[in-house]
Amino acid sequence: MSKRNILFLQIFFIFVLAIIAAVFSFSQFLNIKNFPNIPFRTGLDLQGGTRLIYEADVSQIKDTDYSRVMDGLKDIIERRVNIFGVQEPLIQTQKVGGKQRLIVELAGVKDIKEAIDMIGQTPYLEFREMSGETTETNEPIFSETELTGRYLQKAEIGFDETTYKPVVMIEFNSEGSKLFEQITARNIGKQLAIFIDGIPISAPVVNEKIPGGKARITGEFTVEYAKKLAENLSAGALPVPITLVSEQTVGPTLGQISLDSSVKAGLIGFIAVIIFMILIYRFPGLIASIALIMYVIFVLAIFKLIPVTLTLSGIAGFILSIGMAVDANILIFARTKEELKEGEDLNSAVENGFKRAWPSIRDGNATTLIVAVILFAFGASFLKGFSLTLSIGVLMSILSAVFITRIFLLLFAETKIGKIKFLWF
Numbered sequence: 001m002s003k004r005n006i007l008f009l010q011i012f013f014i015f016v017l018a019i020i021a022a023v024f025s026f027s028q029f030l031n032i033k034n035f036p037n038i039p040f041r042t043g044l045d046l047q048g049g050t051r052l053i054y055e056a057d058v059s060q061i062k063d064t065d066y067s068r069v070m071d072g073l074k075d076i077i078e079r080r081v082n083i084f085g086v087q088e089p090l091i092q093t094q095k096v097g098g099k100q101r102l103i104v105e106l107a108g109v110k111d112i113k114e115a116i117d118m119i120g121q122t123p124y125l126e127f128r129e130m131s132g133e134t135t136e137t138n139e140p141i142f143s144e145t146e147l148t149g150r151y152l153q154k155a156e157i158g159f160d161e162t163t164y165k166p167v168v169m170i171e172f173n174s175e176g177s178k179l180f181e182q183i184t185a186r187n188i189g190k191q192l193a194i195f196i197d198g199i200p201i202s203a204p205v206v207n208e209k210i211p212g213g214k215a216r217i218t219g220e221f222t223v224e225y226a227k228k229l230a231e232n233l234s235a236g237a238l239p240v241p242i243t244l245v246s247e248q249t250v251g252p253t254l255g256q257i258s259l260d261s262s263v264k265a266g267l268i269g270f271i272a273v274i275i276f277m278i279l280i281y282r283f284p285g286l287i288a289s290i291a292l293i294m295y296v297i298f299v300l301a302i303f304k305l306i307p308v309t310l311t312l313s314g315i316a317g318f319i320l321s322i323g324m325a326v327d328a329n330i331l332i333f334a335r336t337k338e339e340l341k342e343g344e345d346l347n348s349a350v351e352n353g354f355k356r357a358w359p360s361i362r363d364g365n366a367t368t369l370i371v372a373v374i375l376f377a378f379g380a381s382f383l384k385g386f387s388l389t390l391s392i393g394v395l396m397s398i399l400s401a402v403f404i405t406r407i408f409l410l411l412f413a414e415t416k417i418g419k420i421k422f423l424w425f
Contacts, residue, residue, distance in 0.1 A: 004411070004414055007407055007410055007411040008411070010407050011407055011408065011411060014294065014404055014407070017298075018294045018297055018298070021297045021298050021300075021301035022297045022301075024038075024301050024304060024305075025297055025300040025301045025304060038304055038307075040300075040303065040304060040307075040310055041304075041307045041308065041309045041310065042107065042259070042309065042310050042311075043090070043105075043107055043309045043310060043311035043314070043385065044090065044105045044106070044107045044250055044311070045250060045258060045311050045312050046256075046258060046259045046310065046311060046312065047107045047108055048107070048108070048110060048249075048250050048251050049105065049106050049107040049108050049109050049110065049249075049250055050105070050106045050109045050110070050111075050112050050115040050247070050248070050249055050250070051103070051104070051105045051106075051246075051247070051248045051249075051250065052103075052104040052105075052106075052112075052115060052116065052119060052244060052246070052247050052248075053101055053102070053103050053104075053244070053245050053246035053247075054101065054102040054103075054104070054119070054242040054243060054244055054245065055099055055100070055101050055102075055242065055243050055245045056069075056070065056073060056099075056100040056101065056102060056240050056241070056242050057240055057241040057242070057243070058070075058100050058240055060144060060240075061240060066100060069150065069239050069240055070093040070100055070102070071093070072150055072239045073093070073102060073238060073239055073240060073242070074091050074092065074093050074102065076238060076239070077091055077102065077104060077119060077238075078091045081104070081106065081119070089104065089105065089106050089107075090103075090104075090105040090107075090309075091103070091104050091105070101245075102242060104119060107309075110249065110251075112247055112249050115247075116244065116247070119242075119244075123149070123196045123197050123229070123238070124148070124149060124196070124197050124198070124238040124240070124241050124242075125148060125149035125152060125170075125194070125195070125196055125238075126144060126145070126147070126148045126149065126194075126195045127145050127147040127148070127180075127183060127192060127193070127194060127195075128142035128143060128144055128145060128192075128193045128194075128195055129142060129143060129145055129183060129186075129187050129190065129192055129193075130142060130143075130187070130190045130191055130192075131143040140191060140203075142191075142193045142195075142200070142203075145179070145183050146179055147172075147176060147179045147180055147183055148239055148240075149238055149239060150238075150239030150240075151172045151173050151175055151176025151179065152170060152171075152172060152173075152176065153171050153172055153173045153176070153213075154170070154171050155168055155169065155170045155171075155229075155230045156168070156169050156230050157169070157223070157226050157227050157230045158216065160218065165218070165220075165221065166221045166222070166223045166225075166226035166227075167216045167217060167218045167221070167226065168216060168217040168221075168226055168229050168230045169214070169215075169216050169230075170214070170215050170216065170217060171213055171214050171215075172213035172214075172215075173213070174213075176213055177211070177212060177213025178213075180210060180213050180215065181209060181210060181211045181212075181213070184206045184208070184209050184210040185209040187206045188206050188207065188208060188209065189205065189206065189207075190205065190206060191203045191204065191205055191206075192204060192205075192206050194217050196229070197241075198241070201217055201219050202217055202218045202219045204218065217229070258312055262312060262315045262316075262319075263315075265319070266315065266318075266319045266322075269319055269322065269323075270292075270296070270322060273289075273292070273322065273323065273326050274289040274292065277289050277292075277326060277329070281330075281333050282423050282424065283412070283417065283423035283424060284329075284333055284336075284409060284424065285333075287405060287408045287409055287412070288326065288329040288333075288401075288405055290408065291329070291400050291401070291404040291405040291408065292322065292325060292326060292329075292400065294400065294404060295322075295325050295396055295397060295399075295400035295404075296322065298396055298399075298400075299318065299321070299392060299393055299396050302392055302396070303318075303389070303392070308388060308389060308392070309385070310385070310389070311382065311385040312382075313382040313383065313385045313386040314385035314386060314388065314389040315389070316386055317385070317386040317387065317388070317389035317390035317393065318389040318390070318392075318393055320390060320393070321389070321390050321392075321393020321394055321396075321397055322393070324365070324368065324393070324394060324397050325393070325396075325397030325400050325401060327364075328357075328361045328365075328397055328398065328400075328401035328402070329401050329405055331357040331360050331361055332353055332354055332357040332361075332401060332405065332406075333353070334353075334357070335352070335353040335354075335356040335357040336349050336350055336352075336353030336354075336409075337349075337353075338353075338356075339352045339353050339356075340424075346413045346418050346424065347410065347413045347414060347418070350406070350409045350410055350413050351410070354402065354406050358402065361398065361401065361402065362398075365394050365395075365397070365398055368390070368394050369391055369394055369395075371387075372387040372388075372390050372391040372394070373387070373391070375387035376388060376391070
């Protein structure tokens with residue numbers, strides 16, 4: 001098979017992929033029968049929803065355990081929110097001053113009371129032992145122990161064998177089992193109180209040391225209450241108490257306005273880039289523009305396929321990557337132009353131009369990817385969206401410039417168009 005036929009075959013393959021990607025990306029507008037219509041996933045700032053900020057009480061936690069406890073808190077809240085079917089909740093921890101905060105963003109949840117109830121229904125479980133002091137009414141005062149809901153492994157409803165009343169059976173993990181055994185060993189003959197969200201639920205007397213990490217919560221429970229309590233504890237008892245310090249509702253109208261403005265800005269920028277490339281680089285600029293259109297289609301398809309939750313910052317990262325995709329083409333064209341000035345024929349100039357431009361393209365994009373990874377790993381939520389879409393865009397831009405543009409130019413260099421010099425640079 002000749003080189004020209006191979007190039008034709010490669011271009012055919014690229015166009016087929018581009019058509020499939022285009023249909024997938026814009027399926028909601030095409031309404032093709034029996035074709036999956038998957039919408040783009042949008043974040044809180046575009047779709048609307050609720051943002052809640054909680055402050056965690058870590059006063060009883062060692063400084064070295066802050067990170068572990070807050071990560072556990074984040075996982076539990078995320079698990080709890082997922083039970084309610086909220087798509088792509090964004091939950092993160094943040095240190096503000098000397099305080100530990102939990103930020104919960106629920107896209108699509110417009111009722112702020114509903115959002116608060118989702119989080120608030122996750123209880124804070126703790127065991128407290130008698131301190132030896134009493135209140136003015138001779139009620140025992142209980143002091144906190146290390147054993148809290150962070151060590152809870154599972155909870156389920158059961159029934160007392162004697163009274164047949166509902167109880168909640170709980171089981172701790174290995175670390176919690178050791179703590180429970182130590183606590184019961186030093187409180188034989190004393191009350192060990194079980195608190196849920198700071199309210200005493202039960203205060204049984206410890207008759208003996210209890211190994212194995214199993215216990216039960218008793219009280220004047222109805223079957224419905226015991227079942228609900230077991231479900232909530234299974235969803236995850238909070239390792240530390242949390243207090244709501246801020247709540248905010250983002251309306252869908254505001255999100256739609258922001259989305260429309262972003263799309264408009266992106267289209268204007270995209271068209272401006274195409275006009276610039278065609279005016280400055282003529283026919284190669286036209287080829288680069290076609291490759292750029294395919295680049296946009298492929299990236300949008302990837303956003304749907306992963307899927308990527310698009311936010312305003314994520315759209316900004318994508319638009320920025322469009323400019324970087326063109327930047328690679330400009331480097332290639334500049335090197336190709338230098339080769340032509342040295343007397344190379346067009347086909348050789350294109351090949352050598354790509355080879356000479358590749359180190360600059362590789363190193364420039366590599367440094368961008370390094371920064372994007374750092375932003376994603378350590379940045380705030382809006383930076384994560386920006387860095388993710390930018391990273392995907394940069395990787396695809398390399399493919400667009402080095403593969404798609406190169407194939408088109410090599411093919412046309414061997415045709416009659418390649419002999420019309422005023423079209424080339």
